[in-house]
Amino acid sequence: MVGWVVALMDALGAPGVGLAIALENVFPPLPSEVFLPLAGFAAARGEMSVVAAIVWTTLGSLVGALALYGIGAALGRDRLRAVVDRMPLVNLRDVDKAEEWFARHGNKAVFLGRMVPLVRSLISVPAGVERMNPLLFAGLTTAGSLIWNTAFVMAGYTLGENWHIVEQYAGIASKVVLVAIVLAVAIFVAKRVARRKQDVEEVPLSESPTEQIPVIDAVAVTERIPAVRPGPVGPPMRRGPHQ
Secondary structure: OHHHHHHHHHHHOHHHHHHHHHHHHHOOOOOHHHHHHHHHHHHHOOOOOHHHHHHHHHHHHHHHHHHHHHHHHHHHHHHHHHHHHOOOOOOHHHHHHHHHHHHHHHHHHHHHHOOOOOHHHHOHHHHHHOOOOHHHHHHHHHHHHHHHHHHHHHHHHHHHHHOHHHHHHHHHHHHHHHHHHHHHHHHHHHHHHHHHHHHHHHOOOOOOHHHHOOOOOHHHHHHHOOOOOOOOOOOOOOOOOOO
């Protein structure tokens, strides 16, 4: 990984690091915690200026974030809801809650999310799904990325040949965030399974078919049918003399 980034910097200079950061945003397993201090170390050796390293890495962060934003926008709310509707243990109410949360905290989430490992890439997708104002998204992404990139580039610049120390501590932070995400998902799944199990247990057993068919009372039916009574019998008809 380091050799690949070094080859990019040798071939393209600071834009090569920017390209690596753009790819890191689209593919989170690529570690920006390695690329950025390495760029600072290269700047300390005079291979590029510190300003160029910061500018190009921030530009790469913005390009990668916009790519994920476009994926989220192409997916859209309707397709997302259709996908969620087919997923087990997840329902549309979860999507509604996420949308309400993003409507209240979306700006802070995009800005602060750029400074959290793993989240810094994923936060761009819901921003695209919710069609966050593109200019606002770009501004918040640039500001958050500028802080993150500057801190790591300057750390590598200051530490020089010991730049890899930054990656060690950043790797610990990434693992902590990953464990927190896994625990959150596990708790969510456990609660949802327990709720499904409780709902199933609370459903009453259906009555037998014979109990559901009403019994017809023959006596009651006959009592409701009016009896036909014969009318009064009149006097017999008299025959005429010719009959």
